[in-house]
Amino acid sequence: MLKNWRKRSKRGYFVRSTPKYEVLLEDQSVQKWILNLKKRPGWRKTVPSFLRTLQSFSDYVNKRPNELIALALGGKKTEIQKKLVPATPAVIKLAQRFINELLNSGKREKARLTRTCLISFFKANGISLEIESIPRTEKEKEVVLTKEQIYAMVDNAGSLRNRAIILCMYQSGLGVTAIRSLNYGHVKEQLERERVPIRIRITSRISKKVAQVPYYAFFGSEACDALRAYIEERKRKIQKMKEKGVRVRELSEKSPLFASEGKNVPFGERMAISSIWRVIKEAAERAGLDKESIKPNSIRKAFEMELNRTKIDEETKLYLMGRPVPGVKYDIDRIEQKYLMCNFGREEINKIKVIKEFVQSFGIKGLDAKIQRVLQQNPNMTEIQAIKIIMLEEICASKAELKVA
Numbered sequence: 048m049l050k051n052w053r054k055r056s057k058r059g060y061f062v063r064s065t066p067k068y069e070v071l072l073e074d075q076s077v078q079k080w081i082l083n084l085k086k087r088p089g090w091r092k093t094v095p096s097f098l099r100t101l102q103s104f105s106d107y108v109n110k111r112p113n114e115l116i117a118l119a120l121g122g123k124k125t126e127i128q129k130k131l132v133p134a135t136p137a138v139i140k141l142a143q144r145f146i147n148e149l150l151n152s153g154k155r156e157k158a159r160l161t162r163t164c165l166i167s168f169f170k171a172n173g174i175s176l177e178i179e180s181i182p183r184t185e186k187e188k189e190v191v192l193t194k195e196q197i198y199a200m201v202d203n204a205g206s207l208r209n210r211a212i213i214l215c216m217y218q219s220g221l222g223v224t225a226i227r228s229l230n231y232g233h234v235k236e237q238l239e240r241e242r243v244p245i246r247i248r249i250t251s252r253i254s255k256k257v258a259q260v261p262y263y264a265f266f267g268s269e270a271c272d273a274l275r276a277y278i279e280e281r282k283r284k285i286q287k288m289k290e291k292g293v294r295v296r297e298l299s300e301k302s303p304l305f306a307s308e309g310k311n312v313p314f315g316e317r318m319a320i321s322s323i324w325r326v327i328k329e330a331a332e333r334a335g336l337d338k339e340s341i342k343p344n345s346i347r348k349a350f351e352m353e354l355n356r357t358k359i360d361e362e363t364k365l366y367l368m369g370r371p372v373p374g375v376k377y378d379i380d381r382i383e384q385k386y387l388m389c390n391f392g393r394e395e396i397n398k399i400k401v402i403k404e405f406v407q408s409f410g411i412k413g414l415d416a417k418i419q420r421v422l423q424q425n426p427n428m429t430e431i432q433a434i435k436i437i438m439l440e441e442i443c444a445s446k447a448e449l450k451v452a
Contacts, residue, residue, distance in 0.1 A: 071105075076172050077098075080167070096160065097164045119132075120132060132174050134176045134177070138169075139177065139178060142165050146158045146179075158181055162180075189344070190340045190345045191352055192336075192345050192349040199334035200330040200331055200334045205329065205333070207280050208281075212305055214269050214270040216346045218266055218350070219265055219270070220347050220350035220367060222343060223320050225264075227305070229305070230304055233247050237410075244270075244387065245271055248262075248263055249261065263383075281298060281306070288314065303315075323343065327341065354367060354368065354389060357389050357390075359389070360385075406437070418430060
């Protein structure tokens, strides 16, 4: 049986490869067990985990699965009896000792998994394994970050990329897996059009949840600015590396939105989930916060808290949290308007800011410069009146383009 599953990767460091269980699967008792497991939902994830655990126990006691079954039966037969046969004290002692060693080494959850696995294996072969239960540990108290703490982390992020990661997570409510899965192509066109907020369609491919109903998440004004600054810096780095003769991947639509910066893996590769965790932990520490109690979900909770401060309806809040009701058709423009009512920015929300963000959502570029131009031509105008004129100009320009086409 293969014990060493680690190998050299193209990235230049050791990663785990998929373990193989051909010898284990040849055992009749294991085959019977697997058939039983396949009757349950989620077996595709359960089976590899259980096989790995059974292999560890088998190596620990230096016995094959069929030998374990024979030892547990102690000469008894299970085919004739309808009830489960109690395992012999010898097997119970071995299983308990293995689990106790895991507990003593601080691997409580692994011990719980091992207990469940061994009980399942023996039960599938007609044997009842009575071993001590392991109570669950109490959940750590979840930290919900305030807006001030979020922006303290943003100010201490350490790089434009890290700043953009924290802001995008906070202003969209997306978790680590979804943020990691995003590609540059998901935002490229909207970034170039200076659209605010940026819309991203979240599917099960991005969130990695099989039952995920597709929905739209949004990046607010500060997240868009941070993202734009990061992408520009990344393009400059790529250009400098090319000038130096370094082989580097071009930034394409299939490139990861947030990429490695070349410390442990080549520049431009997709970040590992652990790397995003590190970004958040280190930013929290530099901001003077307790990094041990802060997790990526703390940022999502801060997003949820800001949603709850608004007067938008519960159905929209659930949608923005990534829990749309299956089968319901949502008006995305309406959802976006309600999203803009939330104040995820550093400053207090005001009427002008909401109007500007709403106008920018139509893809109007250089809005501030256009407002200044109109105000210089009409000094007695208010900023809102100037925005109305710009909107009319844009609508007229769009109609003219359609006529020409």
